[in-house]
Amino acid sequence: MSREILVCDHVTKVFTSGFLHKIEVRAVDDVSFTVKEGEIISLIGQSGSGKTTLGKIILRLLPPTSGNVIFNGKDIWNELKSKEDLKEYWRNVHAIFQNPMGSFNAFYKVDRVLNQALELRGIDPNSEEGIKLKEESLRAVGLNPGEILGKYPHQLSGGQLQRVMISRNWILKPKLLIADEAVSMLDVSTRGKIMELFDKLRKEIGSSIIFISHDIGLSYFISDRIFIMHRGRIVEEGTPEEVIDNPKDEYTKTLIASVPTIYRRWEDFEEV
Numbered sequence: 001m002s003r004e005i006l007v008c009d010h011v012t013k014v015f016t017s018g019f020l021h022k023i024e025v026r027a028v029d030d031v032s033f034t035v036k037e038g039e040i041i042s043l044i045g046q047s048g049s050g051k052t053t054l055g056k057i058i059l060r061l062l063p064p065t066s067g068n069v070i071f072n073g074k075d076i077w078n079e080l081k082s083k084e085d086l087k088e089y090w091r092n093v094h095a096i097f098q099n100p101m102g103s104f105n106a107f108y109k110v111d112r113v114l115n116q117a118l119e120l121r122g123i124d125p126n127s128e129e130g131i132k133l134k135e136e137s138l139r140a141v142g143l144n145p146g147e148i149l150g151k152y153p154h155q156l157s158g159g160q161l162q163r164v165m166i167s168r169n170w171i172l173k174p175k176l177l178i179a180d181e182a183v184s185m186l187d188v189s190t191r192g193k194i195m196e197l198f199d200k201l202r203k204e205i206g207s208s209i210i211f212i213s214h215d216i217g218l219s220y221f222i223s224d225r226i227f228i229m230h231r232g233r234i235v236e237e238g239t240p241e242e243v244i245d246n247p248k249d250e251y252t253k254t255l256i257a258s259v260p261t262i263y264r265r266w267e268d269f270e271e272v
Ligand SMILES: Nc1ncnc2c1ncn2[C@@H]1O[C@H](COP(=O)(O)OP(=O)(O)OP(=O)(O)O)[C@@H](O)[C@H]1O
Pocket: 015, 016, 017, 025, 026, 027, 045, 046, 047, 048, 049, 050, 051, 052, 053, 054, 214
């Protein structure tokens, strides 16, 4: 049985706004779950359900109001203090966001994000090892280094840019990857290929992955377990078969009903 790499223990985040009349939003409300080594879990919910807030807390970008996040045995909000601790954390926990264009600086060649990954590992990007690693990582995600290196972001497609971001994982070899709506801006066929890359990453590097999405259909194919979030709480959890084929919660049923029929199993159509 593989070890737990991440434990979220009763995590809550309350945002307060307003001056005279204080308004409180419980963006994340008493959420507990674990992620095992090499496991892919999905956090699924509609807009505003608290997925991104939870992702930011795990990335150590936003402090929780209460609760603990334990990564590799360490409480990330109470035990990681020095710059070195944080650098080490972000070497191990990597994120990929929705808009690949936003992860690149338009004025720099795309090589820069790979060079930065190499520097995080203490490898000179211009050394023989650095150049070899860049090329290998691009090939791992199905890209031809000759067509990518030396280009500016606007010269590549959204799918290619997202692949470059994923190729960084072959350099950084993170223990945990948080993919927040990482495929939602891509067309359907590119989306499928990027999802396959997440599976490849888990198999080849052994990374655990938290796949955050509003699309329950996508999560069916790659997740070991699915967590459904609604108004900051986890309302249902289980394997894809348990959650999607036999949902118990009313909100999960609504999410499934809104999924295009493309995801439905062939058996559903046989009687039609
Ligand atoms: N910085 C903030 N200040 C106040 N409220 C916030 C802040 N960030 C998020 N919220 C609120 O917290 C709730 C959860 O937001 P969050 O972005 O985590 O949801 P989400 O499920 O990721 O949605 P989406 O899919 O649209 O990104 C929402 O009601 C949102 O308005």
